[in-house]
Amino acid sequence: MTKKKLHILFLNSWYPSRVLPANGDFIQRHAESVATQHRVTAIHVVTDPNIHHNITDDKIINGVRTLITYLKPESFPGNRLINFYTAYKKLIKMAGDYDLIHVNRIYPAGIIALLQKKPFIATEHFTGYLADLSINLSYFERYFAKKITKKAAYICPVSYDLEKNMLKLGFKGNYQVIPNVVDTELFYPQNKSSEVFTLIHISSLNNSHKNISGILRVIRKLQDYISDFRFILVGPNPERYINEIKRLGIHSEKLEMTGELPYDKIPEYLRKSNILILFSHFETFSCVIKEAFACGVRVVSSDVGGIKEFFPSDFGILVPKNDEKAFLKAIIEEKEKNKQIHQKMHQYCIKYFSKTSIANAYTKLYLKALKI
Known part of the structure; x- marks a missing residue:
C-alpha cells in the first residue's frame, strides 16, 4: 500500500507466551498482519511462577x-510495578x-506509551469495558485509560459496540474501528463429508462468559427434536461439565469433547461441522464466528455486543441473549x-478480516499519525 516501510513497536498488555500460550493470540495475529507491510517488533512482560531469575526471549x-521478558514472582506490589516498568524499558x-508505537490493550501498556516521545495508536478488545462489566474497573484503570485515549493518535476498538461503551466511560479520543484478523488461507471452505448434522462450539468454556450451561440445556432439548446429530465441544478442561452433562441426560454418543486444540487444527473441525453455536452473555467481536464464516460454516449465536456488526443476515441466525x-x-x-453459500462467506471474510485488509487499515492510520 505504501513504499515507506515503517518500524512499528507493538507494546502489549496481553500476548501469547510460554506462561499463557493463548493470551491475546488475536493481538499476535494483528502483529503478523502488519508485518506483511512493515517491520514489527512485539514486546511483552509476564510473570513466570516457575523461575528464580528473570529471562528475556528474543x-x-x-x-x-x-521480545518477551519473564519475571520471577514478586509478592510486594510496589516492587512488582517497578520490575514491570524496568523490563518494558529494557525491551524498548x-x-x-x-517510528510508532501500537499499544494493544490500553491498560496498563498504554501507560508506558505515555512516557515515550513517539506517537502511538491503541487497539482495544477488552470485554471489561462493556456496560455490564465495567463496574469492576479499578479507579487507576479508569484514570489512566482516560489519559491514554486522549493522548493516542487513534483508538481502534474491534467493534462499534465497544467504542460506544468506552465513550460512555469517558474514554474520549479519536476512534476508528478495525476488526480482528481471520487467516483466510488457513480458514477456508470445503464440501461436508459427514451426513450427520454436526454442531460445534469453540471457546474458553468459561461459563460466566460463554454460557456453556445454557448451551448444554439446549443440546439436551435438541435430542427431543432431532434423533441423529453430533455436538463437538472444543475448549480447555471440558471435563468440568461431565456431571452437568450426566444430570441433564445428554446422550454420550452425541457428544465429542476434544479439549483445547492447536489453532491450526480448528479449521479442520469447523469444516466438518454444519453450524457453529455460540450463546455468550457478552462479546466485543467474536473471532470464532468470523473463522466459521471463512470456512463456510453458518452460525447460530446470541445477539450480544458487537457480533451483529459483522453478521450478514444470510450467514446464520442471531437470537436474544439467554433465550433458550x-x-x-x-x-x-x-x-x-441446510443453506450453503460457502464461497460468498469466505469472500466476505477476505474483504473485511484478511491479513491484507487489516494491514491496509492500520497502515492508513500509521501514516496519518505520523503525518506522512
Missing part, C-alpha cells in the same frame, strides 16, 4: 520480532529505533434450511 515468530531499548427457546428453534431451523 525470537522471530511468523515474521514478527518477539532492545527493539531499537522505531429461540436458540433451540434457530438450530432446528438451520438444520432444515
Whole structure:
C-alpha cells in the first residue's frame, strides 16, 4: 500500500507466551498482519511462577520480532510495578529505533506509551469495558485509560459496540474501528463429508462468559427434536461439565469433547461441522464466528455486543441473549434450511478480516499519525 516501510513497536498488555500460550493470540495475529507491510517488533512482560531469575526471549515468530521478558514472582506490589516498568524499558531499548508505537490493550501498556516521545495508536478488545462489566474497573484503570485515549493518535476498538461503551466511560479520543484478523488461507471452505448434522462450539468454556450451561440445556432439548446429530465441544478442561452433562441426560454418543486444540487444527473441525453455536452473555467481536464464516460454516449465536456488526443476515441466525427457546428453534431451523453459500462467506471474510485488509487499515492510520 505504501513504499515507506515503517518500524512499528507493538507494546502489549496481553500476548501469547510460554506462561499463557493463548493470551491475546488475536493481538499476535494483528502483529503478523502488519508485518506483511512493515517491520514489527512485539514486546511483552509476564510473570513466570516457575523461575528464580528473570529471562528475556528474543525470537522471530511468523515474521514478527518477539521480545518477551519473564519475571520471577514478586509478592510486594510496589516492587512488582517497578520490575514491570524496568523490563518494558529494557525491551524498548532492545527493539531499537522505531517510528510508532501500537499499544494493544490500553491498560496498563498504554501507560508506558505515555512516557515515550513517539506517537502511538491503541487497539482495544477488552470485554471489561462493556456496560455490564465495567463496574469492576479499578479507579487507576479508569484514570489512566482516560489519559491514554486522549493522548493516542487513534483508538481502534474491534467493534462499534465497544467504542460506544468506552465513550460512555469517558474514554474520549479519536476512534476508528478495525476488526480482528481471520487467516483466510488457513480458514477456508470445503464440501461436508459427514451426513450427520454436526454442531460445534469453540471457546474458553468459561461459563460466566460463554454460557456453556445454557448451551448444554439446549443440546439436551435438541435430542427431543432431532434423533441423529453430533455436538463437538472444543475448549480447555471440558471435563468440568461431565456431571452437568450426566444430570441433564445428554446422550454420550452425541457428544465429542476434544479439549483445547492447536489453532491450526480448528479449521479442520469447523469444516466438518454444519453450524457453529455460540450463546455468550457478552462479546466485543467474536473471532470464532468470523473463522466459521471463512470456512463456510453458518452460525447460530446470541445477539450480544458487537457480533451483529459483522453478521450478514444470510450467514446464520442471531437470537436474544439467554433465550433458550429461540436458540433451540434457530438450530432446528438451520438444520432444515441446510443453506450453503460457502464461497460468498469466505469472500466476505477476505474483504473485511484478511491479513491484507487489516494491514491496509492500520497502515492508513500509521501514516496519518505520523503525518506522512
